[in-house]
Amino acid sequence: AQSVTQLDSQVPVFEEAPVELRCNYSSSVSVYLFWYVQYPNQGLQLLLKYLSGSTLVKGINGFEAEFNKSQTSFHLRKPSVHISDTAEYFCAVSESIPRAAGNKLTFGGGTRVLVKP
Amino acid sequence: SQTIHQWPATLVQPVGSPLSLECTVEGTSNPNLYWYRQAAGRGLQLLFYSVGIGQISSEVPQNLSASRPQDRQFILSSKKLLLSDSGFYLCAWSYKVAYEQYFGPGTRLTVT
Numbered sequence: 443a444q445s446v447t448q449l450d451s452q453v454p455v456f457e458e459a460p461v462e463l464r465c466n467y468s469s470s471v472s473v474y475l476f477w478y479v480q481y482p483n484q485g486l487q488l489l490l491k492y493l494s495g496s497t498l499v500k501g502i503n504g505f506e507a508e509f510n511k512s513q514t515s516f517h518l519r520k521p522s523v524h525i526s527d528t529a530e531y532f533c534a535v536s537e538s539i540p541r542a543a544g545n546k547l548t549f550g551g552g553t554r555v556l557v558k559p
Numbered sequence: 560s561q562t563i564h565q566w567p568a569t570l571v572q573p574v575g576s577p578l579s580l581e582c583t584v585e586g587t588s589n590p591n592l593y594w595y596r597q598a599a600g601r602g603l604q605l606l607f608y609s610v611g612i613g614q615i616s617s618e619v620p621q622n623l624s625a626s627r628p629q630d631r632q633f634i635l636s637s638k639k640l641l642l643s644d645s646g647f648y649l650c651a652w653s654y655k656v657a658y659e660q661y662f663g664p665g666t667r668l669t670v671t
Contacts (some may be wrong), residue, residue: 474658485662536658551602
């Protein structure tokens with residue numbers, strides 16, 4: 443079984459400042475990693491994913507994340523945030539073993555980002 | 560392109576009443592389908608998932624049930640709602656050979 447820990451429940455940040463959202467995971471097998479964003483009263487939108495290859499992954503809206511296997515982390519970063527980045531961000535993990543019974547995601551508790559002008 | 564619909568968008572129901580939430584996916588066939596609940600201020604809890612018509616797996620014991628009567632239709636039901644059933648219900652789909660999931664707009668359920 444896997445688990446995901448998002449270390450910060452809330453992150454206030456000023457507009458045009460950088461932001462980093464921390465995500466650590468635990469798993470007994472190899473995993474794939476994802477970041478999702480949820481705007482108020484909406485569903486989740488996939489920001490980026492790590493399946494294999496380069497450990498630095500670029501996603502939509504200027505976000506990027508780095509997979510660190512030794513530290514079991516997948517932190518999300520953006521060099522300069524906008525007011526529109528105010529949202530909740532979820533880190534998720536899936537076992538990399540395909541299962542006929544379906545591939546499930548395990549989500550972290552989420553990090554609320556509040557961008558201040 | 561693929562789209563996922565959920566309805567209703569919001570619902571207010573009294574305790575003890577029945578529930579039926581519907582999710583439909585367009586633009587793909589034979590997807591995996593998922594129901595999640597998001598309680599206020601908390602993360603996502605996987606409730607049910609389905610890999611095919613009539614195939615439902617339950618993640619947590621509760622008074623909810625799910626059904627998949629058609630390939631791209633996923634229904635969440637309850638015979639008698641509890642106050643604790645209040646929350647934001649999200650449906651998601653994925654390709655069979657992929658791992659990322661794509662989410663619908665959600666249904667806000669308030670049980671009074």
